[in-house]
Amino acid sequence: MAYSDKVLDHYENPRNVGKMDDNDVNVGTGMVGAPACGDVMRLQIKVDENGVIEDAKFKTYGCGSAIASSSLLTEWVKGRSLDEATLIKNKDIADELGLPPVKIHCSVLAEDAIKAAIEDVKQKRKG
Amino acid sequence: MQFPIYLDYSATTPVDPRVAAKMAECLTLEANFGNPASRSHMFGWKAEEAVETARRQVADLINCDPREIVWTSGATEADNLAIKGAAHFYVKKGKHIVTSKIEHKAVLDSCRQLEREGYEVTYLDPTEAGLITPEAVAAAIRPDTILVSLMHVNNEIGVINDIAAIGKVTREHKVIFHVDAAQSTGKIDIDMEEMQVDLMSLTAHKTYGPKGIGALYVRRKPRVRIEPQMHGGGHERGMRSGTLATHQIVGMGEAYRIAKEEMHAENARVLGLRNRLLEGFKDMEEVFVNGDADHRVAGNLNISFNFVEGESLMMALRDLAVSSGSACTSASLEPSYVLRAIGLNDELAHSSLRMTIGRFTTEEEIDFAIEKIREAVGKLRELSPLWDMHKDGIDLSQVKWAAH
Numbered sequence: 001m002a003y004s005d006k007v008l009d010h011y012e013n014p015r016n017v018g019k020m021d022d023n024d025v026n027v028g029t030g031m032v033g034a035p036a037c038g039d040v041m042r043l044q045i046k047v048d049e050n051g052v053i054e055d056a057k058f059k060t061y062g063c064g065s066a067i068a069s070s071s072l073l074t075e076w077v078k079g080r081s082l083d084e085a086t087l088i089k090n091k092d093i094a095d096e097l098g099l100p101p102v103k104i105h106c107s108v109l110a111e112d113a114i115k116a117a118i119e120d121v122k123q124k125r126k127g
Numbered sequence: 128m129q130f131p132i133y134l135d136y137s138a139t140t141p142v143d144p145r146v147a148a149k150m151a152e153c154l155t156l157e158a159n160f161g162n163p164a165s166r167s168h169m170f171g172w173k174a175e176e177a178v179e180t181a182r183r184q185v186a187d188l189i190n191c192d193p194r195e196i197v198w199t200s201g202a203t204e205a206d207n208l209a210i211k212g213a214a215h216f217y218v219k220k221g222k223h224i225v226t227s228k229i230e231h232k233a234v235l236d237s238c239r240q241l242e243r244e245g246y247e248v249t250y251l252d253p254t255e256a257g258l259i260t261p262e263a264v265a266a267a268i269r270p271d272t273i274l275v276s277l278m279h280v281n282n283e284i285g286v287i288n289d290i291a292a293i294g295k296v297t298r299e300h301k302v303i304f305h306v307d308a309a310q311s312t313g314k315i316d317i318d319m320e321e322m323q324v325d326l327m328s329l330t331a332h333k334t335y336g337p338k339g340i341g342a343l344y345v346r347r348k349p350r351v352r353i354e355p356q357m358h359g360g361g362h363e364r365g366m367r368s369g370t371l372a373t374h375q376i377v378g379m380g381e382a383y384r385i386a387k388e389e390m391h392a393e394n395a396r397v398l399g400l401r402n403r404l405l406e407g408f409k410d411m412e413e414v415f416v417n418g419d420a421d422h423r424v425a426g427n428l429n430i431s432f433n434f435v436e437g438e439s440l441m442m443a444l445r446d447l448a449v450s451s452g453s454a455c456t457s458a459s460l461e462p463s464y465v466l467r468a469i470g471l472n473d474e475l476a477h478s479s480l481r482m483t484i485g486r487f488t489t490e491e492e493i494d495f496a497i498e499k500i501r502e503a504v505g506k507l508r509e510l511s512p513l514w515d516m517h518k519d520g521i522d523l524s525q526v527k528w529a530a531h
Contacts, residue, residue, distance in 0.1 A: 003442070011442060017510055034528030035513060036473035038436055038462065042512040059512040063438040067510065 003064055004098035010068035015075050018057040020044045028121025030113040039066040039106065043113035045077060045085075047121050053077045053085060058113075065103040069093050069110035082118050131448045132492045136333075136426055136485030137282055137310060138450060142378065143335040143486070149381040150337060153177060153374035163371045164362060174373045181380025185329065185342055188312060188383040191319040192347060197363045198376055201341035202309035205328035206233040206276075208343050208367060209305040212353030213274050213326065214241050217303065221271030227251040227259050228468040229283075231307055234276050256419035257286040257469045265296045274303045279317070280310035283452065283465040283481060284418030285427025287315060294323030303351060309333055309341075313386030314394060314424040319344065325351040331375070335486060336382030340375035343367075393486060398425035400484050400493050405430075407497030411504065413517070417452075417466060417479060426484040429466075431475040432500075434514040435507045440480060443503035447496055452479035474513065474523065 039062030165171025359368030437451030452463030462476035
């Protein structure tokens with residue numbers, strides 16, 4: 001399969017790889033996918049007092065497109081408010097990375113991951 | 128070293144230069160270009176002679192009578208001809224067929240077609256080692272069973288079925304036994320005097336011959352009948368019509384001649400390389416060999432690096448030509464049906480890599496492959512949330528995943 005240069009770049013130099021403390025009330029974690037399907041993404045965001053995402057980290061088990069989708073997403077969400085981050089659509093990711101139709105599910109997974117992370121941090125802060 | 132390094136000899140092999148030279152002698156005006164079916168002139172006679180020499184060379188490798196060899200376009204056609212041909216011929220005896228869940232698609236899809244025609248097919252489960260036992264075959268045979276079709280060597284995991292023992296069972300029950308030997312010629316000894324096999328599919332391109340040529344062995348004693356699937360000029364004793372491709376056939380003959388002569392020395396060398404490859408991963412955690420370790424052809428290593436997804440691994444291994452059992456190599460999300468059938472969980476099936484070694488593989492290439500794979504697995508595990516969880520002592524089978 002031919003990968004776009006952007007996918008290759010994110011795969012070879014993934015941005016923001018890592019793990020944040022899930023016990024931190026300002027950290028939201030979105031873990032989506034399943035090993036059975038061949039991809040699992042863990043996306044974490046850290047939110048400051050103004051509700052702006054100040055840091056993002058990911059780890060992904062999956063194909064190159066899944067790794068690239070989550071890596072790109074961590075770059076995009078930094079500096080955005082939670083509400084702005086919810087506006088990111090899978091199509092934006094797929095278009096930016098030039099994903100072929102069989103890899104669209106990777107971008108869908110990334111969208112699911114950020115939504116889950118946002119939901120998680122909102123719940124935590126409420127609690 | 129030439130990059131990428133070819134470690135996919137089970138997919139296909141390069142043509143041996145000695146084979147290519149023989150083939151080139153059968154193409155142009157000055158050479159042996161005639162139609163082997165032309166009876167009225169020298170061109171035809173010479174081509175026929177070349178075809179019959181090749182037929183003997185193919186027969187020699189599996190120790191059978193040359194008259195038992197029917198040329199086809201490859202193993203897929205041979206599988207179709209054997210399975211549909213036997214099922215159609217013996218339909219009055221019954222409509223039940225036995226095969227296994229880990230056969231090649233050419234066998235499985237031929238069986239599916241027969242199901243659509245009203246036949247009934249039993250798909251045997253392999254053992255965890257990937258083998259079909261004679262006992263399992265015996266238990267599946269019914270009074271209306273007409274055909275058992277099993278592979279000699281599995282294409283993904285390289286395990287070897289005990290064909291001689293299964294042949295005893297089928298012969299005892301008077302059931303036709305078809306064996307797909309696409310992956311075994313030149314890798315293990317095949318002796319049709321010893322094996323009670325009725326039909327055997329062969330191909331050239333996995334044994335350093337050209338693509339587009341294969342053969343079906345059809346036993347003469349006791350005589351086995353098949354209905355032709357290709358109708359026409361009545362070539363190959365009516366079993367497979369179509370002008371014989373002299374250059375392809377000559378190529379297959381030469382490839383099989385070389386195999387017979389060199390296979391024992393070659394397989395010893397290849398086994399040494401595979402052991403070296405496996406040794407290179409010995410100290411790594413969570414690495415598993417898929418399929419039986421002992422009943423296995425020398426060149427095959429199918430291995431799972433847990434918590435690393437196969438396609439991303441192959442992406443890091445662009446200097447190596449290998450294949451993966453991961454879903455992402457196909458359009459579906461299902462991982463390899465062979466690995467699933469031998470009981471691998473999804474993670475391990477997705478994490479598998481098939482490396483197959485052959486005639487032109489060198490020690491230097493194996494050492495390079497080990498280094499690249501170790502580096503890639505290390506990098507991808509650092510990226511893997513599953514590896515993190517494993518390191519934290521979480522049992523992944525207990526996690527509730529949101530499947531998509």
